[in-house]
Every structure is written in C-alpha cells, then in structure tokens.
Amino acid sequence: MKTDCHNCPLRKLDLFDPMSKDEVHFMSKFKTGEFVAQPGTEILAEGASSSQLYTALDGMGLRFKTLENGSRQVVGFILPGDFIGLQSGVMGEMQHSVEATTRMTMCVFNRSELWDLFKYQPRRAFDLTHVAATEEYLLGEALAAVGQMDGYAKISWVLNRFFRRLTALGLNENDQVPLPYRQQDIADAMGLSLVHTNKTLAKLREDGVATWANDTLTVHRPKMLAENAFERGTRLRTRPLI
Amino acid sequence: MKTDCHNCPLRKLDLFDPMSKDEVHFMSKFKTGEFVAQPGTEILAEGASSSQLYTALDGMGLRFKTLENGSRQVVGFILPGDFIGLQSGVMGEMQHSVEATTRMTMCVFNRSELWDLFKYQPRRAFDLTHVAATEEYLLGEALAAVGQMDGYAKISWVLNRFFRRLTALGLNENDQVPLPYRQQDIADAMGLSLVHTNKTLAKLREDGVATWANDTLTVHRPKMLAENAFERGTRLRTRPLI
DNA sequence: TTCCTGCTATGTCACAGTTAAATGCGGACC
DNA sequence: GGTCCGCATTTAACTGTGACATAGCAGGAA
Numbered sequence: 001m002k003t004d005c006h007n008c009p010l011r012k013l014d015l016f017d018p019m020s021k022d023e024v025h026f027m028s029k030f031k032t033g034e035f036v037a038q039p040g041t042e043i044l045a046e047g048a049s050s051s052q053l054y055t056a057l058d059g060m061g062l063r064f065k066t067l068e069n070g071s072r073q074v075v076g077f078i079l080p081g082d083f084i085g086l087q088s089g090v091m092g093e094m095q096h097s098v099e100a101t102t103r104m105t106m107c108v109f110n111r112s113e114l115w116d117l118f119k120y121q122p123r124r125a126f127d128l129t130h131v132a133a134t135e136e137y138l139l140g141e142a143l144a145a146v147g148q149m150d151g152y153a154k155i156s157w158v159l160n161r162f163f164r165r166l167t168a169l170g171l172n173e174n175d176q177v178p179l180p181y182r183q184q185d186i187a188d189a190m191g192l193s194l195v196h197t198n199k200t201l202a203k204l205r206e207d208g209v210a211t212w213a214n215d216t217l218t219v220h221r222p223k224m225l226a227e228n229a230f231e232r233g234t235r236l237r238t239r240p241l242i
Numbered sequence: 243m244k245t246d247c248h249n250c251p252l253r254k255l256d257l258f259d260p261m262s263k264d265e266v267h268f269m270s271k272f273k274t275g276e277f278v279a280q281p282g283t284e285i286l287a288e289g290a291s292s293s294q295l296y297t298a299l300d301g302m303g304l305r306f307k308t309l310e311n312g313s314r315q316v317v318g319f320i321l322p323g324d325f326i327g328l329q330s331g332v333m334g335e336m337q338h339s340v341e342a343t344t345r346m347t348m349c350v351f352n353r354s355e356l357w358d359l360f361k362y363q364p365r366r367a368f369d370l371t372h373v374a375a376t377e378e379y380l381l382g383e384a385l386a387a388v389g390q391m392d393g394y395a396k397i398s399w400v401l402n403r404f405f406r407r408l409t410a411l412g413l414n415e416n417d418q419v420p421l422p423y424r425q426q427d428i429a430d431a432m433g434l435s436l437v438h439t440n441k442t443l444a445k446l447r448e449d450g451v452a453t454w455a456n457d458t459l460t461v462h463r464p465k466m467l468a469e470n471a472f473e474r475g476t477r478l479r480t481r482p483l484i
Numbered sequence: 485t486t487c488c489t490g491c492t493a494t495g496t497c498a499c500a501g502t503t504a505a506a507t508g509c510g511g512a513c514c
Numbered sequence: 515g516g517t518c519c520g521c522a523t524t525t526a527a528c529t530g531t532g533a534c535a536t537a538g539c540a541g542g543a544a
Contacts, residue, residue: 065382065386067386067390068473069390069472071390072390073386073389075382075386086378087379089375090368090371091372091375091376091479095379095382096382115368118365118367118368122357122361122364122367123360125360125364125367125368125371126332126357126367128371129328129332129360129374130333132371132374133328133329133331133333133374135374135378136328136337136377136378136381137329137333137337139378139381139385140307140317140338140381141307141337142385143317143384143385144307144315144317146385146388146433147315147388147431147432147433148309148313148314148315149309150530150531151530151531182490182491182492183491183492184491188389188390189389190389191388191390192531193531193532193533194492195493195494195531195532195533195534196531196532198492198493199493199494199531201492202494213492230309230310230311231310232310237333392500392501393500393501424520424521425522426521434502435501435502435503437501437503437524438500440522441501441523441524443522444523455522
C-alpha cells in the first residue's frame, strides 16, 4: 500500500515548504519503496554504511549515540517528515544509530541515486542542504539546553519542543499530543538521570504546567512551559520535505 | 594580499579532500575577496541574515548561542578550513553568532552566488552538504560529551578534540598546539562553571596528562587524554574544503 | 490465574558542581 | 611608575543532581 508522492499527507501541512510538480514527479521516481519498521527495530546503525535513505512518513523514533562507557546520548527524536540517513548518504557512514519507537512507515530512497539528485535537481539538492542545516540548528538548540539549563528548564524545554513539533504536524487535540517515548529516552536526551527526570516531571505536573502519562503529553499552560524553557517566540520555521 | 585558490595553503593538508582543477577554478571565481577580522569582531550575528559566507583561512573563532537567561552556549570552535555561514546561506538566517578569538583571515563568498554553485557545480554542492553533515556530526559528539560525561571527562574530551584537530592542521610542535581561547570559552562549551573548569584543568595538570597555559596546550600523555575522554580510535576523518 | 518484566514513582543520603567573593599576575594605558 | 582591566586561581558555603533502594502497576507470557 504505497503512499503516492502526489498524495503525500505530509505535503499538505504548512510546516513543509511547497513542492513544484516537477519536484514531486522527480521524488516519486527517486522513491524506491516503503519500509515498515516495528517498535525496537534498528533502522540505521552507528558506524555502518547504509544503501538506503529514508523519510519518516508515520510513527516516531530516536537517534542516539553510544559512548565507550556504555551510556547513551539521544541526539534527536524522529517525527513524521524527518529525513533519515543523510550522514550515510554524504559522509559514507552513520554517526548515530536510529531506532523505531513506535511502528514506523518510511519512504525509501537509494543512496546510489543521490548523486543523480545533485546533478539533475539542484533545487532538491539545495533543500537537502537545508535539511542538514536544520538538523545542525536543532542540535545546537539541544546543546544549549543541555549545557546551560537546570533540570526543570531542560524538561520544560524538551516537552515544549515536542508540543510545538507535534502541533505543527497536526497532532494536537485539546492541547494533548501523542508522546510514546519512555522517561529514560528523555533523560538520555537531556543528560539527566532517570530518577531526576521522573521527579522533575512530577514537579511540572504539581505546578499544573504539563502532564505526561499514558503516552500522551497534556500541556495545561503552554506559555508557562515555553517561559520555563527560555524559548523566544512560538513559531516553528518551515522546512523542505524530502 | 589575496590568497590564490590555486595556492591555498589548506589544500595541501591531508585533512582536506583533494579538489579537481575545475573545482579549484570554480572556487577562485566564486571567492569574492578576503576579510581580515580583529579579535573580538562579531563576524555573524544570531538571528541575522548575511550576504556573505566564509571559509576560515587562518586564525580561530567561536560559534555561540545566547539564551534568554543571558547564559552563553559555545556550539563550536572555528579553526582554519571551517566553513562559516552555511545556515544563513540555506536557511536565510543564522542560528548562532560567530566571533573572532584571534585575528582571522577568511575567504569571502557571496550568498547570492550559492544558487549558481548548486546549478553548475553539483560536486561542490555535494561537498557543501557533506560539510553540513560534518557540522551535525561534531555537534552530536559535543552533545554526547556534555550530556553524558562528568567534568573531568568533559575537559579531557574538549582538549583531546582540540589536540587532534590542531595536529591535523599541522600546528603540532612537540605535542604542543596553540590554543588561544579563554577558560570561560571552554566552560561555556562544556556546560561547566568557570571555577570547576579551572579546578579540572588543574587536576589534569597535576595528573601529568595535559597542561594549558600561555595560549598553548601541551599534551604529555595523548593516549591517557583520549581514554579519559572515552574516545575511540585516533583518526580524524577527511572532509571537503569549501 | 499466576508470574515475570518493564516502566513509573518515591525516599534518603552523598557529592560533583555552582555561586559568591577574594587574591594574584601580567599587560596596556596614562 | 602607577593605575586599571582581564584572566587565572583559590576558598568557602551551598545545592541540584546522582546513586541506591524499594514499591506499585500494567501488560504479556506461561
């Protein structure tokens, strides 16, 4: 049951830049298939080279690095529309692992055809560079949060980030968004211990700012959450969809 | 005193991927000038759009973000060969500020000609995406260090990272490399306080692993420093020069 | 129905790291 | 030569966070 690029549900969202007919046509040829990954599936492995690149169509996942001391740093959360495997595509080797958290459906592209994209579709190549720069920006934001905030601000920051991203994906119903991750995932993203993350989430709940339970994040006070996280403005920037 | 691309001193280094005659020729046309920045100069500002992009030819600088609470997160250290302003070039707006730490000489490119590079030089466009992916990788590494290491490992990690990068740039003389940054810069990169950074540097000196004084980093025990930082392998990957 | 596993929740204590303040030193400027 | 500034260093007091232990709950498997 392949999702036709011409009928891609993500393209309808304001979050993603519009695509020309020519670009859509090229992408429908560039796309070689769909891949459905079950929860826990390792989609890409750190240090490995992959012949496939992906766009997440549905479902959620994680990007993480494993340190030599065994600890895990989550370097990103994959949501619909995210591109997966760029590092393998241009550097030849993934610098982080990717794992499905829920059942995920992904559009599949062959790495061997990436060069054709650069040769024949400079606008798409430019968009790919834009996606890479966006990833860099998101990592910079995360580094700033992890490096300069205390636990309460960190948890506020990550929940606020999820809330905004999931809202922009049209997944917000009455200030509730799906959040199927574990507390350990958030802890490993923010550089906190599991216990401290749990206690901080309890504090946010007790303060009436946000509640995370049963794979659902409910934000009672969006402005307060954003302020706790030292977030300027509310607007997420649009970005290209690959 | 313009540096001719055909005689670029950086191109001689093994750290950078070779360039074809056609690529060098294109770059010498793409380059519009040289810019010399004095220490303290703000080269690019967070939130601003710039009409220029740069490659650092000589000298060192910083990339940083400022949080609403006034704290500063250093998100990168600029060394010769680093590309500056990619986010402005593809996203339209810088997500971090760039400041010169020493006197810096930079090759200047016009952002308006970036599109030509994508249209007429797909190999260079591919290299630019590679550079973006490399920045993403470096930020992921930094996030892992800041998020998962204690103070001693963090300082070891950043000094080891400098030692390797500066050695690859041919700046290592008897296990000594120039390091003209302040302790506050390192503290803001690793998410530590200035006092704790100072104490940790003292501990490394006392352990006979590394000494940083008079803008010079001396690594007495490179393997020990790398082990403290949980760094696998010794080899830095080559990358394209823009 | 029972047992096991994974995840969430809570309490207590120790300490790595922060904050505030003071001192020393070297270089630039008058 | 004296003064001022920026940076490095040190000390003391404090606290946010980690480590450890324990308990509860829900869902899946036997």
